[in-house]
Amino acid sequence: DAKTTQPPSMDCAEGRAANLPCNHSTISGNEYVYWYRQIHSQGPQYIIHGLKNNETNEMASLIITEDRKSSTLILPHATLRDTAVYYCIVRVANDYKLSFGAGTTVTVRA
Amino acid sequence: GAVVSQHPSRVICKSGTSVKIECRSLDFQATTMFWYRQFPKQSLMLMATSNEGSKATYEQGVEKDKFLINHASLTLSTLTVTSAHPEDSSFYICSAFGSSGREHNEQFFGPGTRLTVL
Numbered sequence: 001d002a003k004t005t006q007p008p009s010m011d012c013a014e015g016r017a018a019n020l021p022c023n024h025s026t027i028s029g030n031e032y033v034y035w036y037r038q039i040h041s042q043g044p045q046y047i048i049h050g051l052k053n054n055e056t057n058e059m060a061s062l063i064i065t066e067d068r069k070s071s072t073l074i075l076p077h078a079t080l081r082d083t084a085v086y087y088c089i090v091r092v093a094n095d096y097k098l099s100f101g102a103g104t105t106v107t108v109r110a
Numbered sequence: 111g112a113v114v115s116q117h118p119s120r121v122i123c124k125s126g127t128s129v130k131i132e133c134r135s136l137d138f139q140a141t142t143m144f145w146y147r148q149f150p151k152q153s154l155m156l157m158a159t160s161n162e163g164s165k166a167t168y169e170q171g172v173e174k175d176k177f178l179i180n181h182a183s184l185t186l187s188t189l190t191v192t193s194a195h196p197e198d199s200s201f202y203i204c205s206a207f208g209s210s211g212r213e214h215n216e217q218f219f220g221p222g223t224r225l226t227v228l
Contacts, residue, residue: 034216036219038154041201041222041224042221042222043114043116043203043205043219043220043221043222044154044203044205044219045219046216046217046218046219049216087153096142096144096207096217097144097156097159098144098154098156098205098217099156100146100153100154100155101153102153103153
């Protein structure tokens with residue numbers, strides 16, 4: 001069962017930053033936070049992951065609170081193509097199974 | 111990133127027939143592949159873990175005799191839905207990761223196969 005809680009949906013204006021929250025209050029010390037997204041009728045796409053430090057790549061930034069009980073995925077300049085379901089998943093490093101929750105349906109509007 | 115393909119992308123079959131879905135890692139060797147199923151408006155549900163050269167490990171509630179998985183090579187895993195029925199209609203997605211030595215390999219997902227059983 002999923003160990004994360006995400007809002008079911010959110011809207012975002014094109015060109016603005018989208019901040020996607022995720023609660024993982026029962027996260028263990030050896031669990032990483034992963035983010036994937038799934039555009040309609042496609043397979044999920046890896047976005048970013050982190051343990052306790054903030055991370056940034058070409059797609060997004062990941063901000064993890066100091067107590068690691070929550071995190072925020074930031075899409076710096078949302079485009080219409082970022083409309084998707086975003087999944088926040090916690091995972092132990094050497095257990096490659098991914099448990100998908102309901103995710104957040106993000107709709108980017110022009 | 112690495113590329114994973116699935117074939118076919120969509121298939122329609124009659125009830126009682128068997129359907130084979132292929133999952134290929136195109137530019138890396140995948141020691142482990144996963145098969146997921148996704149019903150409309152629902153999240154992905156893991157069905158089984160497929161390791162190259164060994165028997166698949168099925169999640170609780172998934173019938174291994176109905177969903178046959180073969181991982182005969184480091185680049186190919188197949189899922190065969192035997193004696194398909196309308197309730198098996200779903201979006202089937204595979205994922206793969208390889209043994210590059212990185213501890214935190216991200217999984218790469220295929221584009222999915224839409225199965226419709228009439």
